[in-house]
Amino acid sequence: MLNANWQAFLEQQGAHPQDGIVQDFGDASTERIATRDGTVLCDLSQFGMLKVSGDDAQSFLQNLLSNDIKAVTPQLAQLSSFNTAKGRVVATFLIWQNGSDYFLQLPATLIAPMQKKLSMYVLRAKVKIEDVSAQHICLGFSGKESAALLQTSIGEPPQTPLAMAHHAGVSVMRTGDERFQLITSAGHAPALWNKLCPQARPVGSSCWDWLNIRAGIPVVLPATQEQFVLQMLNLDIIGGVSFKKGCYPGQEIVARMHYLGKLKQRTFLAHVDSDVAPQPNDALYSDDYTGQTSGSILNVAPAPQGGYDVLATLHTGTVNDARIVHWQSPDGATLDFQPLPYPFPAESGG
Numbered sequence: 281m282l283n284a285n286w287q288a289f290l291e292q293q294g295a296h297p298q299d300g301i302v303q304d305f306g307d308a309s310t311e312r313i314a315t316r317d318g319t320v321l322c323d324l325s326q327f328g329m330l331k332v333s334g335d336d337a338q339s340f341l342q343n344l345l346s347n348d349i350k351a352v353t354p355q356l357a358q359l360s361s362f363n364t365a366k367g368r369v370v371a372t373f374l375i376w377q378n379g380s381d382y383f384l385q386l387p388a389t390l391i392a393p394m395q396k397k398l399s400m401y402v403l404r405a406k407v408k409i410e411d412v413s414a415q416h417i418c419l420g421f422s423g424k425e426s427a428a429l430l431q432t433s434i435g436e437p438p439q440t441p442l443a444m445a446h447h448a449g450v451s452v453m454r455t456g457d458e459r460f461q462l463i464t465s466a467g468h469a470p471a472l473w474n475k476l477c478p479q480a481r482p483v484g485s486s487c488w489d490w491l492n493i494r495a496g497i498p499v500v501l502p503a504t505q506e507q508f509v510l511q512m513l514n515l516d517i518i519g520g521v522s523f524k525k526g527c528y529p530g531q532e533i534v535a536r537m538h539y540l541g542k543l544k545q546r547t548f549l550a551h552v553d554s555d556v557a558p559q560p561n562d563a564l565y566s567d568d569y570t571g572q573t574s575g576s577i578l579n580v581a582p583a584p585q586g587g588y589d590v591l592a593t594l595h596t597g598t599v600n601d602a603r604i605v606h607w608q609s610p611d612g613a614t615l616d617f618q619p620l621p622y623p624f625p626a627e628s629g630g
Contacts, residue, residue: 282325283414283466290323293473293482300388301326304484311483312584315490319423321473321480322488324461328391328413330384330398335406337382344401344529345373346510348522352377357442357453359520361500361510362394367533368506369513370397372499372520376444376453376463383463388413389502417469419462420488421476426458429479434462442519456495490581493589496620498547499579503561511537512545512593513578517622546596546624547578550615552607553587564592565610566603574598574605590615 282290282300295302302323304311314320332341341349347360357376361369371394374385386394391411399409421430430437435447438454445452449468453461464472492499498513509530515521516538523538537543552558562577575594583589592615598605599617606612 282323283417286323286325286417286466286469289470289473293477295323295482296484297325301485303486305482308484308486308582311481311487312490312582314481315422315483315487316584319425319429319480320421320483320487321476322420322422322483322485324418324420324485324488325413326388326485326489327385327418328388328411329416329418330386330391330395331381331408331410331412332384332398333381333408333410337380337407340402340405340407341375341382342525343527344398345375346515346521346528346530346534347375347519348525349375349382350525351522352382354378354446355438355444357444359442359497359515359518361513361515361520362398363510363528363530363534364506365529367509367530367537369500369508369510369515370394370505372513372515374461376451378451383412383416385418387499387501390500390505415466417464417466419464419469419472419476420459420491421462421480422456422459422488422491423480424458425479426460429476430460433475433479456491459491459495486581489579490583490589493549493579493581493591494621496547496549496591496622498591501560501579503559504576504578507561507576508545508593509537510534511543512547514547514620514622514624517624544595544597545575545593546599547591547593548599548617549589549620550592550605550617551583551587551589552613552615554607554613557582558588558590558607562608564594564615565606565608565612566594566598567610568598568601568603569595574603577607589618 564575566574578591
């Protein structure tokens with residue numbers, strides 16, 4: 281949710297917020313095209329932030345999350361997840377470190393329930409879990425010129441995926457070949473915005489969601505909690521799990537799937553030509569699964585060319601056999617599958 285002073289600042293810049301999230305800056309269609317073709321700047325208040333601090337913060341997270349938290353440093357961020365004992369993903373995180381504190385970024389709609397859930401595991405550990413969403417501002421900066429513009433306006437950008445660089449008043453994380461996340465204080469955010477805005481078009485939050493979808497990065501939302509083992513979300517491909525660390529909730533299921541099981545579902549990228557937005561957890565149908573669903577929608581964002589791009593979790597055979605997949609009903613709009621920017625393991629046949 282938007283910090284009140286930050287929201288007032290963005291509204292002065294032409295932002296149209298709704299429920300604490302910037303929808304657009306007056307021309308959503310043009311903003312989507314700019315996101316595809318140009319350099320854009322985006323407020324990321326659709327995400328919130330939990331700070332985990334204290335002497336036992338590292339060991340606490342190491343015992344709960346799917347990835348190896350010991351690999352997180354002030355110079356390297358990480359994707360991870362929290363899972364049920366049955367291996368079902370409750371939340372996905374982007375995690376980074378500042379000093380001895382860890383910051384977990386996840387959808388704002390999951391901040392309160394995940395703070396409560398993680399706090400149940402604290403017991404006697406020297407750990408404090410705080411919602412610091414209003415204290416820190418995250419901006420998305422994307423485009424072919426983004427790295428060069430950061431170089432001249434802020435300082436040397438990080439060079440490798442999820443690497444971080446720290447400059448006066450701002451931390452810069454590389455989230456893709458042409459994408460960066462900027463993390464700053466609420467007090468410093470307006471000055472940072474004013475420095476970058478002349479070089480980039482401001483865009484609504486869904487533009488960043490679209491970039492995440494095109495990058496094949498899944499985000500678990502309230503409607504899709506506890507429905508997928510992390511491999512179904514491709515987290516094993518994009519670096520969201522460690523198979524060498526110790527136990528954590530769901531680890532046995534995740535490891536068994538990795539070493540012994542044959543994964544039947546993966547997350548795919550597709551386009552839906554519709555005037556109505558698909559919703560997370562909407563059912564998908566195909567003729568090889570007559571009478572039952574063959575998958576579901578995971579993430580959705582409006583596409584620059586119209587319609588919607590989605591991440592959809594489906595049976596791999598359905599996609600590999602080029603079956604026609606329909607949204608919402610057996611005769612609903614069809615999904616046009618597109619290549620993800622990363623390959624599937626050979627055993628997935630993706």
